[in-house]
Amino acid sequence: MGEFTEKVKGNANEAVGNVKQESGNPETRAEGRRQEKKGEAQQLKGEVEGELGNDI
Incomplete structure (x- = not known):
């Protein structure tokens, strides 16, 4: 869920x-x-969260 939120922000x-x-x-x-x-930067954070499965 964090991935989507960060990308929208x-x-x-x-x-x-x-x-x-x-x-x-x-x-x-x-x-x-x-x-x-x-x-x-927020979009990049969302991409990283997506790759790591929101485990960060």
């Missing part, structure tokens, strides 16, 4: 981060880049 963070990167505000763009990277 990751997708959501990536999507919100991409929207923020379209902002005219440099601080919001930087926040969007950070949020997108966080989403990528």
Whole structure:
């Protein structure tokens, strides 16, 4: 179950981060880049959990 949850959270963070990167505000763009990277990490965590059978 953790695998699916992490992947969904990751997708959501990536999507919100991409929207923020379209902002005219440099601080919001930087926040969007950070949020997108966080989403990528969450998706990777979900993949690892899936491979290990949620035993981590």
